[in-house]
Amino acid sequence: MKSFLEKVKKYFTDFGTAVVKGNIWTKLSLIIIGMGYIGNGQIVKGILFSLAQLGVFAFVGKFCAPYMAKLSTLGTVQRKEVFDPLTFSKTVNKYDNSLLILLYGVVGIVIIFAFILFYIHNMKAVYKIQLARKNREHINTFAEDVKSLFNNKFYITLLALPSLGVVLFCIIPIIFMAAIAFTNYDKGHMPPDKLFTWVGFKNFVDLFTTSSTITFGYAFVRILAWTIIWAVLATITTFIGGVLLAMFINHHDTRCKKLWRSLFVITIAIPQFVTLLLVSKMFADNGIMNTFCKNVGILSLFKNMGLLSSSAKFIPFLSKPGWAHVSIILINIWVGVPYLMLTATGILLNIPSDQLESAKIDGASNFQIFWKITMPYILFVMGPSLVTSVIANINNFNVIYLLTNTYKTTNMSFANSNAKEVDLLITWLFSLTNDYNNYKMAAVIGFITFIISATLTLLTYSRMIKGDKEEVFQ
Structure with a gap:
């Protein structure tokens, strides 16, 4: 446990060092994560990282943020059908779905958390490149970085897809399930017709x-x-x-x-x-084993031993x-x-x-x-x-x-x-x-x-x- 805490401390200490001692390109990576690579000559890598950042922001902003804004209440507008006298048909209001709010809220939080970890790692990586350039050490080109993913860093390539699967099919469902444990989601609060809300530790009590x-x-x-x-x-x-x-x-x-x-x-x-x-x-009570036990006298033996009542007609296996x-x-x-x-x-x-x-x-x-x-x-x-x-x-x-x-x-x-x-x-x-x-x-x-x-x-x-x-x- 002590070694783990020391590693966590070093993780954030190195990030702080990169922020404080980094040059202008490293500091710009605080805003656009690809700028540090571009400033150090890794233009393709910098552009790809910047596009990835833009993609994360776009996905979270469009699909997750509207639901995350309602996480505190899990929705306030219940589904209702209203009769429209002009069309003589029923229309449905714009309602909240508590289940979708919770699901996309959890997904958004996980994505943001993962991005923060990637953001910190990126700052440290850019600072290392800055130091390498200062010491006139070799800086990998984009082609060399890609090649390394199939050589000395092949483990990253192998673990990428399984790690994504663990996040999608293990971590997110576990967090989602844990969140439901703090709500009143039951038969009386079934989306989309009904809303459910937070109840704290009531279910555990x-x-x-x-x-x-x-x-x-x-x-x-x-x-x-x-x-x-x-x-x-x-x-x-x-x-x-x-x-x-x-x-x-x-x-x-x-x-x-x-x-x-x-x-x-x-x-x-x-x-x-x-x-x-x-x-x-x-x-079963009327199955083959009970028929056999009755015919050979095992049922009567159990009655005499007191294991069954005298009126028992079968052994309740x-x-x-x-x-x-x-x-x-x-x-x-x-x-x-x-x-x-x-x-x-x-x-x-x-x-x-x-x-x-x-x-x-x-x-x-x-x-x-x-x-x-x-x-x-x-x-x-x-x-x-x-x-x-x-x-x-x-x-x-x-x-x-x-x-x-x-x-x-x-x-x-x-x-x-x-x-x-x-x-x-x-x-x-x-x-x-x-x-x-x-x-x-x-x-x-x-x-x-x-x-x-x-x-x-x-x-x-x-x-x-x-x-x-x-x-x-x-």
């Missing part, structure tokens, strides 16, 4: 509030707990299952290894949504809390283990054989070899993948939604929050937006999910790359 009228706090705490439990258990069970399965298949006593491996790969080849929909039908939670985790093992099995197989085949042989010669048991050599090696290689798996399971929409699409809650506190006991944060968010148009609360949940995922990723990854892990493993 509601999310953590439990009362006779607001039950989001009750649902949020329980859904968050289930989301974390699900993410951890889903990751651990599939990881352990995949590693053990890979070890069994690759064991020297196992025959027909290719056959067993192919059978599990087939489960990957089948689209996941097909598998999950089929399994949800199999474990996917229709009751508790039962559904356990069933979802077990079904996910079947869906996820083959993926981990393939990954673990590749790792096991690349474990240095000399280490295994040395351990056997030293008298190590199979368990000691697994615990001291195999498992550390697997964890060393798959560490980043496991972190990714936890985040993916936090946002695992398919498994939960497809298995519990017909689940009905009987808990009124959950029902009042448009949630179910088996929901993850991501499926609750989907339900709020798709079924109830409660975009404000969905945005709050999405924002919190992002914070949890980003924090977990940064903390674990930074710890994972801290120090020389390869040397520690060896």
